Amino acid sequence: MTTDRGVLRWGVLGTGWIATAFLEGLRAVHGARVTAVGSRSAAAAERFADTWGIPNRHVGVTALAEDPDVDVVYIATPHSAHHAGTLACLAAGKHVLCEKPLAMNARQVTEMIGAARSHGRFLMEAMWTRFAPASRKISDLLAAGAIGELRMLIANFGNAVPYDPASRLWNPELGGGALLDLGVYPIALASHFLGDLTVVGVSGRLDPQGKVDAQSTVLVENRDGVTGLLACSLEAPLPNRVALIGTRGRIEVERWWCPTDFVLYRDGSEPEAYAFPHRANGYEHEAEEVARCIAAGEQESPLMPWAESLRIMRIMDEVRQRLGVVYPYADTP
Template sequence: MTDDNGGLRWGVVGTGGIAHSFVEGLRATPTARVTAVGSRTRERAEEFADAWGIPERHGSYADLAESPEVDAVYVATPHPWHHPNTLTCLNAGKHVLVEKPMAMNALQVAEMVAAARDNDRFLMEAMWTRYLPASRLVRDLVGDGAIGEVSWISAEFGSNVPYDPDHRIFNADLGGGALLDLGVYPLALASQYLGELTVVGATRQLSPDRMVDTHTTVLVRGENGGTGSLVCSSRTTLPNRAVLAGSGGWLEIPHFWAATGVVLHRDGREPEEFHRPFRANGYEYEAEEVARRVAAGERESPDMPWAESLRLARLTDRIRDMGGLVYSPATVKAVPLG
């Protein structure tokens, strides 16, 4: 199913900003190419395809899924459509990289995983952070014992977005809220280094219509006894860094979700700075991971396996439940917070 030079032929579902970023990153991968794009309208598909020189343009996602010129699909639609779009592509025999969060709740994620298994297709949540050179360095440093056993993690991701009820991040019908858009990054980091997480407590601030969270703080405890303080915000600009602390020192990761550098603080030593810039814009690394696993006949990535996506979905479900926010899979509507 791959093209002549051994790379994947990609189809892109959705034409928003992150779809443009993905295609930009993919261009740094010589063996990959984008052969098709699908949108809700033919006009949007044509505009995106013209911008990137993509040959196939489809006015529906289902049409793209049936294209014989596509091996793998990147799903870049708003959160509530991740589930149906992914099922459509998997059932059409395509491998799928789907944007985070993988779906609106754990039930939907479980259905997506089942479809990948039933169709013998690759499926991965696009947690691009885990494949960045700086993130791999952090993993290696922790694995080598540079800071001892990790016992505490702090991570925050916040940006001051002017309130607009029609903006996607404030619109409940589009799966809005700081937790799903931004909070998945701190949660994923804590899960990676603390193991299975228990939510000890959570607090939130709400949008003026009380339909979505705009600032959420979560305290977690890991299976190894470590703890974490995790914050996300759509109304406040935060320091936007992560700290992993252990028995022998700590790691500081500025802009940890898109990291290009790491500072290692070993007890009793001067700080050591490491720089790991992107080859393009960072999205190239997750695309290359998909290609590697597909070429090897594998159906999930060991760095972002299906079990991890299920674990993260259950976490966000639990955090939302604590605040009374419920997204309905059938109607993609949200119940107002109390």
Template sequence: MTHDNGGPRWGVLGTGGIAHSFLEGLRASSSSRATAVGSRTLARAEEFADAWNVPGRHGSYEELAHSPDVDVVYIATPHPWHHEAALLCLKAGKHVLVEKPMAMNALQVSQMVEAARDNDRFLMEAMWTRYLPLYRRVRELVADGALGEVRWISAEFGFNAPYDPEHRLFNADLGGGALLDLGVYPLALASHFLGELTVVGATRELSPDRMVDVQTTVLLRGQDGGTASVSCASRRTLPNRAVLAGSKGWVEMPMFWAGTEAVLHRDGHEPEPLHEPFRANGYEFEADEVARCLAAGERQSPDMPWAESLRLAGLMDQVRDVGGLVYSAPTVKAVPLG
């Protein structure tokens, strides 16, 4: 994990479950290595570092941000802290990969982008799905016209989690709710294949304490007239698949946000199974992309540029406005994307 392979030296900010998943993927990346971890306490940083054989251990985010042994920081905190942590690291001269959703709203994302630009640093939302081999394969098929013009998308992501008002999924102070945590995946899929999206309507079901959404469904219209229906849920299991349909066929992607299998249906042809495996757990591919961008001197990934993160944040702002979802100040305001 920590051998010097000439690639970027990663610092991990936050030690929750998603940080462990990222390190599992990073271990399969030949282009990177983890050199430091930062947590709110030194004890938690040391526990995490021991588990992954990471040499640098810091008992504060500030120490990690200013470590001379770190080139790029992966921000793995709950989303209400993404904005503050990203600004800290960018101003300290670090490149940043920040877990999705990039921030709580479009205003925060715009400030993160401005900081990256002002400090000439790389910044990317960790939309790992975009870098999976299966996703790239489907994107190539669409670009080659295998489906014709994509005009309809359906995507759902939902599971039945036990209700606990203190858990991050259900706690508004931790950025809880199905929309921010799960809905970002189907929204990102629709945005990628239909372009600029308009929210036509949204419905939601609230948690028992009426603080966050436990299910949200959104109807969207694409820039060229295509439509999408996307749903997310934290208190019931959904079909958990995406379907892209065009004038010449359709493709079905089970577990689309983390999938290795799909089926292509072309009009007049037998179904064609697609199989694109991971090397580890899938997170390795976004780590590879960060390393590629840094080696090339790029400050954005062409597959997940700043403008796309701004669009997604703006979309979720619109959905919350339409669906009547409210978060604690200062996380409420939506802003024009300009």
């Protein structure tokens, strides 16, 4: 589903900062062309399109989904709109790259996967961490036994965000709270390196109105007893580091949600520093994987398969349930 000698035509749903960041990365991808943008506001669509030189401007998801000049849509809306936007685009015959988290709960993710399967279209959660060259190198080192057998993963992601109940970050109807915005990263990382997970324990703090999680700590383990200690916060600037600890060493990563470098510590050896600079800002890697999969006729990426997106969301559902966080519309069938 490409035109003009292999060009993949992208549409973008949403005009916020994440859409801007994605297009900055997309500039570095060979054969990618942005042909359309959609927004709830005509003015926002026009401004965004003028900035990026995008020819087709639409109000709403339906018009964008039905645009014949679009092959694949990048969903860059708030969490609460991922489900409906993805379903509309898949039904119109478009491939979809949807921002993380893929949806608000596992029920929605299941419906999105079913729609991609029934319409024969590609769908992937935009977990950009997974596609960074540094992340792939870490996977290779672990597989080669560079730190022995993995025994523990520690990952945290947190920032101090002023409390504002009018903000998307604190609004339960929009999927507010630390878990969906930041916690998805450490949970996805644990899923990637540890596989199937069991939630052993959850602790956290809710916002002043008791509606969303302001901070969460989650202990998980896999079937071999390898543990993951995961934390996210909208109240405190956490160290924002990852440590993968094995029987003969460890790997430490900073800015790990889309890493460019890390340090390998082997027992009895000098530290080994690795660097993998992005060509752009890191978003180019997930866009390249989308293009590769579509060209190969694959409906899902082996690096971020549907089953894993569902696994990650089921874990987040369990964490929310233990914390007592409910999303009013999404959690009502």
